[in-house]
Amino acid sequence: MTGDRAPWLRPMVALATSVLFFVPLYVALVNVFKDGPKISESPASLPIPPTLDNVRSVLTRPDRLFWVSLTNSVVITGLSIIILTVLSAMLGHYLVRAGGRWSRVVMLLLLSGLMIPPQVILLPITRVLQTLHLMTTVQGLVLFNVGYYVPFGVFVFAGFMRSIPVELEEAAAIDGAGRATVFWRVVFPLLRPASASVLIFLGVWIWNDFLNPLIILGPGQGTTITTGIYRSIGQYQADFGGVFAMMLLATLPVLVFYLFLQRHFVKGLTGGATKG
Amino acid sequence: MLHFLTFGAPGIAVYVCFVLAPIVVSFGYSLTNYNPFNPPTEYVGLRNYRLLFQDPEFLMSLRVTTILTVIVVVVPNVLGLAIALVLDRRGWFYNALRTVFFTPVVLSTVVVSIIWVRLMADDGLINQSLRGLGVDDPPGWLSDPSYALYSLGIILSWQMLGFCVVVYLAGLQGVPGDLLEAAAIDGAGPVARFRHITWPMLAPALTINTVVMLITAFKVYDHVQVITKGGPGSGTTATIAYNVIQTGFVANRQGYASAMAITMLVIIAGATAVVLKILQRREVQL
Numbered sequence: 001m002t003g004d005r006a007p008w009l010r011p012m013v014a015l016a017t018s019v020l021f022f023v024p025l026y027v028a029l030v031n032v033f034k035d036g037p038k039i040s041e042s043p044a045s046l047p048i049p050p051t052l053d054n055v056r057s058v059l060t061r062p063d064r065l066f067w068v069s070l071t072n073s074v075v076i077t078g079l080s081i082i083i084l085t086v087l088s089a090m091l092g093h094y095l096v097r098a099g100g101r102w103s104r105v106v107m108l109l110l111l112s113g114l115m116i117p118p119q120v121i122l123l124p125i126t127r128v129l130q131t132l133h134l135m136t137t138v139q140g141l142v143l144f145n146v147g148y149y150v151p152f153g154v155f156v157f158a159g160f161m162r163s164i165p166v167e168l169e170e171a172a173a174i175d176g177a178g179r180a181t182v183f184w185r186v187v188f189p190l191l192r193p194a195s196a197s198v199l200i201f202l203g204v205w206i207w208n209d210f211l212n213p214l215i216i217l218g219p220g221q222g223t224t225i226t227t228g229i230y231r232s233i234g235q236y237q238a239d240f241g242g243v244f245a246m247m248l249l250a251t252l253p254v255l256v257f258y259l260f261l262q263r264h265f266v267k268g269l270t271g272g273a274t275k276g
Numbered sequence: 277m278l279h280f281l282t283f284g285a286p287g288i289a290v291y292v293c294f295v296l297a298p299i300v301v302s303f304g305y306s307l308t309n310y311n312p313f314n315p316p317t318e319y320v321g322l323r324n325y326r327l328l329f330q331d332p333e334f335l336m337s338l339r340v341t342t343i344l345t346v347i348v349v350v351v352p353n354v355l356g357l358a359i360a361l362v363l364d365r366r367g368w369f370y371n372a373l374r375t376v377f378f379t380p381v382v383l384s385t386v387v388v389s390i391i392w393v394r395l396m397a398d399d400g401l402i403n404q405s406l407r408g409l410g411v412d413d414p415p416g417w418l419s420d421p422s423y424a425l426y427s428l429g430i431i432l433s434w435q436m437l438g439f440c441v442v443v444y445l446a447g448l449q450g451v452p453g454d455l456l457e458a459a460a461i462d463g464a465g466p467v468a469r470f471r472h473i474t475w476p477m478l479a480p481a482l483t484i485n486t487v488v489m490l491i492t493a494f495k496v497y498d499h500v501q502v503i504t505k506g507g508p509g510s511g512t513t514a515t516i517a518y519n520v521i522q523t524g525f526v527a528n529r530q531g532y533a534s535a536m537a538i539t540m541l542v543i544i545a546g547a548t549a550v551v552l553k554i555l556q557r558r559e560v561q562l
Contacts, residue, residue: 018377117541151291211497244390
């Protein structure tokens with residue numbers, strides 16, 4: 001729309017806007033490699049000479065906050081997304097193939113779950129988990145995650161299922177395969193793009209989750225990566241170098257994941273943005 | 277039946293146990309004065325709801341949440357569309373810039389919050405730069421009660437902007453180039469082409485962005501908890517989502533907090549339904 005008179009205008013505007021937008025990320029990044037006084041004196045300067053003290057101090061904290069949080073986050077995220085992928089693929093398959101009014105009602109109930117704020121359910125959830133002796137445990141949080149995020153999984157799988165011809169399953173069934181075999185051998189492999197979307201999105205969401213681990217794991221029983229960072233600002237208000245280092249280390253897995261799988265992120269997000 | 281038991285039931289069971297049933301239980305709590313540390317629990321009917329709408333703290337949080345929601349629905353949508361129009365070209369350069377804009381979306385809210393706490397601090401980059409430009413007394417972005425809420429709005433908008441950009445970019449890719457060309461040949465200027473071709477075809481993207489921003493903004497909790505703790509002053513940035521947690525888990529007034537949470541759910545569901553209805557009607561008219 002800039003016309004042909006100024007072909008340089010578009011890239012210049014694009015670059016300038018992006019640079020401005022990038023400033024907060026740049027500041028966070030360079031401050032990982034600066035010492036405390038420099039962070040407040042000149043937040044935007046390049047870290048020359050760079051120091052690894054902040055990173056080292058995070059990795060060698062005596063309370064092992066970073067390592068404990070990392071382990072918890074990996075276990076919680078990993079278990080949650082594997083269970084979620086399997087459960088929601090099966091439920092999505094069931095709802096699409098069974099059809100009928102009852103399936104549509106269930107689907108509608110699930111879809112309305114996409115907008116329910118955790119605040120509305122957390123109070124009763126803590127009671128349920130207490131009764132099951134799962135409060136402040138990793139298993140409890142995983143169980144909650146599965147229930148809370150299953151609507152998203154079903155939404156993605158059901159959408160994708162509709163593009164898989166039912167004849168394929170019928171043919172396999174005529175050949176004598178049972179329903180479970182047909183699903184796992186024939187359908188599930190075809191659902192791979194949907195599985196990728198579910199794993200990627202829920203992986204990032206659950207990794208970044210803050211309120212649910214804060215309440216369900218509680219303050220005493222270990223932290224995830226996000227509640228760990230939160231706890232570290234409470235304790236060492238002054239040491240922003242350490243906090244920035246921990247933030248970078250905690251974000252690195254997500255960033256690497258994102259940079260490699262960008263295409264999937266964009267595709268998954270924008271499936272409904274275009275018509276036809 | 278077997279199909280249901282093996283394929284349908286497990287997923288439905290966890291959803292019912294951890295989402296649907298808790299909503300019903302929450303509603304039940306909201307009709308009592310339940311406080312685990314202050315028994316006995318009694319049925320109080322709709323008293324909590326009546327109190328809620330006379331409670332200045334709740335009315336304040338309603339105001340705070342509404343202002344924040346308006347900012348987060350409008351700012352990322354408008355800027356996101358503008359940026360998408362600029363980035364709507366092929367090639368590595370524009371792809372790389374799109375990556376930059378989307379990065380905050382995949383970052384944790386806690387990380388984003390802490391980055392901005394430093395930027396907006398009195399000795400942070402923003403005020404240092406303002407002083408460098410000759411502003412003697414730059415505002416306390418997060419410490420001044422009249423700025424803090426808008427600062428939160430800026431932070432949230434920054435984090436969500438990339439989402440809108442990416443959705444609009446996808447929408448723009450669905451606009452047929454030959455249609456725009458034909459219009460140009462017929463003498464339509466860039467503004468007319470945008471108004472009559474591009475903008476109507478972006479209707480589905482607008483719907484997605486508006487609904488997602490609405491739901492995201494309405495339940496904002498993390499940023500408030502990390503950045504302002506509801507302050508400065510009394511409740512100047514306390515959203516409903518923040519007050520539910522404070523009332524329920526810190527003050528342990530679980531009956532009252534549940535009434536607040538149910539009210540929040542009703543508002544969010546109502547607002548989403550209305551917005552969806554309006555925006556989807558626009559889509560159909562195409």
